[in-house]
Amino acid sequence: MNFLSDISNSVGLSGLGAWGPLLVGVVLIFIVVKLLSLPFKLVWNGILGALMLWLFNLVAGFFGYAVKITVLKALIAGFFGVIGAAAVILFEFFG
Helix, strand or coil: CHHHHHHHHHCCCHHHCCHHHHHHHHHHHHHHHHHHHHHHHHHHHHHHHHHHHHHHHHHHHHHCCCCCCCHHHHHHHHHHCHHHHHHHHHHHHHC
């Protein structure tokens, strides 16, 4: 608790009494949770993007059309998820 008290005193929250360290602790927990949730979001986007490209190639294969999946297209679909996969598909279709 001294660590949080020292931080709250250094940022000017000493006038809040016991609420200063509590506020600093909540903000620190919020920052840690946000930083740890980012990789999970990227993994989830990657799974959804790859699944969408795979399903599109599965269905479009019946009509003689397929999207050639390259490293760049996989990165776009993986980073942006469903929106990225849709952009790759539309670019292949109209580009």
